[in-house]
Each structure stands twice: as structure tokens, then as C-alpha cells.
Amino acid sequence: MRRSHPPEGEPWALLVRLFFAQRATLPSVASELQLSLAQCHALHLIGTDRPMPMGRLAETLACDASNVTGLVDRLEARGLVARRPSTEDRRIRVLVLTPAGADVRAALVERMMAPPPALRRLSPREQRALVRILKRLLEEG
Amino acid sequence: MRRSHPPEGEPWALLVRLFFAQRATLPSVASELQLSLAQCHALHLIGTDRPMPMGRLAETLACDASNVTGLVDRLEARGLVARRPSTEDRRIRVLVLTPAGADVRAALVERMMAPPPALRRLSPREQRALVRILKRLLEEG
DNA sequence: TATTGTTATACTCTATAACTATA
DNA sequence: TATAGTTATAGAGTATAACAATA
Numbered sequence: 001m002r003r004s005h006p007p008e009g010e011p012w013a014l015l016v017r018l019f020f021a022q023r024a025t026l027p028s029v030a031s032e033l034q035l036s037l038a039q040c041h042a043l044h045l046i047g048t049d050r051p052m053p054m055g056r057l058a059e060t061l062a063c064d065a066s067n068v069t070g071l072v073d074r075l076e077a078r079g080l081v082a083r084r085p086s087t088e089d090r091r092i093r094v095l096v097l098t099p100a101g102a103d104v105r106a107a108l109v110e111r112m113m114a115p116p117p118a119l120r121r122l123s124p125r126e127q128r129a130l131v132r133i134l135k136r137l138l139e140e141g
Numbered sequence: 142m143r144r145s146h147p148p149e150g151e152p153w154a155l156l157v158r159l160f161f162a163q164r165a166t167l168p169s170v171a172s173e174l175q176l177s178l179a180q181c182h183a184l185h186l187i188g189t190d191r192p193m194p195m196g197r198l199a200e201t202l203a204c205d206a207s208n209v210t211g212l213v214d215r216l217e218a219r220g221l222v223a224r225r226p227s228t229e230d231r232r233i234r235v236l237v238l239t240p241a242g243a244d245v246r247a248a249l250v251e252r253m254m255a256p257p258p259a260l261r262r263l264s265p266r267e268q269r270a271l272v273r274i275l276k277r278l279l280e281e282g
Numbered sequence: 283t284a285t286t287g288t289t290a291t292a293c294t295c296t297a298t299a300a301c302t303a304t305a
Numbered sequence: 306t307a308t309a310g311t312t313a314t315a316g317a318g319t320a321t322a323a324c325a326a327t328a
Contacts, residue, residue, distance in 0.1 A: 011268050012256035014275035019160050027203060036319090038295060055309060062168065067296055069311055074294080091304045091309040115153035118278045127152050130274050133267050134155035137259045138162065177296095179318060196286060208319055210288055215317080232286040232327045 029111045033104060042071055043105045044112075046081055047097035053086065054093050080104055170252045174245060183212055184246045185253075187222055188238035194227065195234050221245055 030040050038061070045060055046052045058068040072095060075081045080101030086092035097105060122130065171181050179202075186201055187193050199209040213236060216222045221242035227233035238246060263271065 010256070011263075011271045011275065012260055013254065014272060014279065015159070016254060017279055018156070018275060024203070036294065053309085058310095062165070063295085064297055065310060066298080066312080070295075086309095089305075089309080093310070113154065113157060115151075116278070118280060119153055122152075122274065122277060126274050126277070129270050130152045131155060133263060133271050133274075134152065134159060136263060136267070137257070138155065138158055139259060177317065194286085199287095204318085205320055206287060207289080207321080211318075230286085230328070234287070 026112070029108065032111070033108055035104070035108070038071060039075060040108055040112075042068075042075065043080065043097075043101065043108060046095045047102060047105060051084070051094040051096060054083075054095060057095065075101070167253070170249065173252070174249055176245070176249070179212060180216060181249055181253075183209075183216065184221065184238075184242065184249060187236045188243060188246060192225070192235040192237060195224075195236060198236065216242070 026037065026040070030037055033040075035043065041061060042057060045057060054068050054072065055065060057072075058065045061068070072081060072083065076083065079098055081095050082098055083093045084096055086094050119127075167178065167181070171178055174181075176184065182202060183198060186198060195209050195213065196206060198213075199206045202209070213222060213224065217224065220239055222236050223239055224234045225237055227235050260268075
């Protein structure tokens with residue numbers, strides 16, 4: 001194996017390890033809620049701030065529109081989301097969460113956003129330093 | 142929407158945002174190399190330190206063994222991996238990278254591990270602080 | 283008997299292309 | 306003519322259950 005990536009101690013290598021460690025928990029959360037990863041992602045995006053047209057969901061998920069049709073079909077069949085006609089453009093269908101969908105989404109966000117125990121072991125000063133650094137990392141992309 | 146998850150400024154919320162921002166780049170790396178995400182993951186795991194029995198790959202990928210059969214079928218059809226009989230237990234098949242597979246894997250790791258430009262904007266002191274904090278976060282799991 | 287990997291089957295995810303309704 | 310969404314179709318990922326070879 002080539003050693004072209006950064007060595008162990010570099011910050012990025014550590015972040016990647018943290019990503020993978022965290023990524024491993026998402027499938028268990030998903031199966032706990034009887035959702036696929038794609039459904040988790042979609043449910044997370046629907047019903048945040050503003051109504052979600054299907055086209056915008058496809059764009060945000062970076063997938064084809066035809067894919068969203070089937071994805072929403074299944075979420076709708078389970079009573080989690082509903083299609084509503086747009087009042088402005090009759091071609092557009094906006095997605096809304098049903099009460100059941102809002103509950104599942106809340107449970108999902110709850111578990112997804114639950115900080116790992118290791119984070120609580122950081123001192124307040126370390127937590128502030130981490131927040132400051134992460135904000136700088138998120139400034140651009 | 143319920144506000145049960147940590148508010149914006151909390152370190153974990155920021156890490157999750159960074160996680161999703163980074164995760165969004167993997168599909169483009171994958172399609173660049175003509176690989177699916179599952180194939181990326183498998184290729185990354187095969188050919189690291191020791192030979193990889195199919196059963197251990199299934200375990201590490203947290204998926205069923207029958208899934209690994211098809212996954213390896215396709216990687217093998219593309220000439221990236223090969224099945225070898227185990228010398229110790231004739232039920233076991235171990236996976237090895239072909240030279241072409243090692244090249245693709247190296248390109249994958251190269252791109253996956255490339256630090257984002259934002260990381261370079263951190264001062265050396267910030268980078269050291271980040272490394273120290275991330276090591277503490279990774280101590281346990 | 284138990285374990286490793288495969289096969290058969292079914293469902294979900296994903297894309298491309300052709301289509302309908304609307305703009 | 307262009308756009309939003311659907312349908313048809315195909316390939317990949319995933320799981321369960323039944324199976325063959327080996328332990």
C-alpha cells in the first residue's frame with residue numbers, strides 16, 4: 001500500500017477517522033426506525049423551514065427526479081409524508097410531513113444529533129476551542 | 142419542528158455539519174473512479190494489512206454474506222480483486238487486490254484523504270489544538 | 283452439527299429515456 | 306419550447322432462506 005495520504009497525526013486523518021466512526025452508527029439508527037439511509041436523508045430534509053418541492057429535494061439529494069418519485073411513493077405509503085399541489089405553479093408538488101412523519105423525523109434527529117459520550121469528556125475550554133476551529137472549517141465549504 | 146437536538150453553536154452540531162459537508166464529496170470521488178459507494182468501502186478495506194476473508198469483509202461492512210458475494214463478483218469482473226482459497230480452511234475464500242485494484246484503491250485513498258482547503262487556513266497552533274481534541278474524541282469510540 | 287460461501291428471490295435505490303401536464 | 310413530475314426499464318445494493326462444501 002502506498003503512503004500518499006497524510007500520516008496518522010494530521011488533523012485531517014483524525015477527522016476522517018471520526019467521520020467513519022460516526023458513519024457506522026447511522027445504519028443502526030436507520031434500521032431502528034425501519035428506514036433506509038436514503039429515506040433518513042429525505043425525511044431529514046423535508047419539513048425543516050419551508051415546504052420542499054420534489055425538484056428541490058432531488059437537487060439537494062443530488063439524485064435524479066425519477067428517484068425521488070419512488071422514494072416519496074414509499075414514504076407516502078407509510079404515511080410519513082404527503083404531496084401537495086403548489087398554489088403558484090400547478091406543475092410543482094410540494095412535500096409536507098404528516099404528524100406521524102414529524103414524529104419519526106424528530107426521533108431520527110434526536111438520535112442522529114446525540115453527541116457521543118467522548119464529547120462530554122472535553123473540558124469547557126476544549127469545547128470552546130473546538131467550536132471556534134470547526135466554525136473556521138465550515139466558513140467556506 | 143421540535144428543537145430537541147443541540148443548538149447551532151454546539152460542537153457536535155458543527156461536527157455533524159462538517160461530516161455531511163465532507164460526505165457529500167464522496168459520491169463525486171466514487172463516480173470519478175466509476176465505483177459505487179459500497180465498492181469504495183470494500184476496496185478500501187481489502188488489501189490493507191492482512192488478507193481479507195469474505196466473511197470478515199461482510200462483518201466489517203455490517204452486511205449479509207450474500208451481499209458480499211455479489212459485491213466481490215462485480216469487483217472481480219472488473220479485474221480489481223481476486224478470490225483465493227485459504228490454505229488453512231478450505232471453506233474460506235480470501236480477497237486480494239490485483240495490481241489494477243491496488244492502483245484504483247490508491248487513487249481512491251488519495252482523493253478521500255485529501256484535506257479540504259479550509260484546513261490549511263488554520264494556524265499551526267489551531268491545528269495542534271484540533272489534533273489534541275480529536276485524539277481525545279477518538280480515545281474510546 | 284456448525285460454519286463459509288453461494289444461489290434464489292424480493293425489495294430498495296439509482297439512472298436514463300420517453301411521456302404527460304403545465305408554463 | 307422548456308420545465309416538473311411520472312412511468313418504464315435496467316442495474317446495483319441489501320436482506321432472508323435454502324443449499325453445498327467443509328470443518
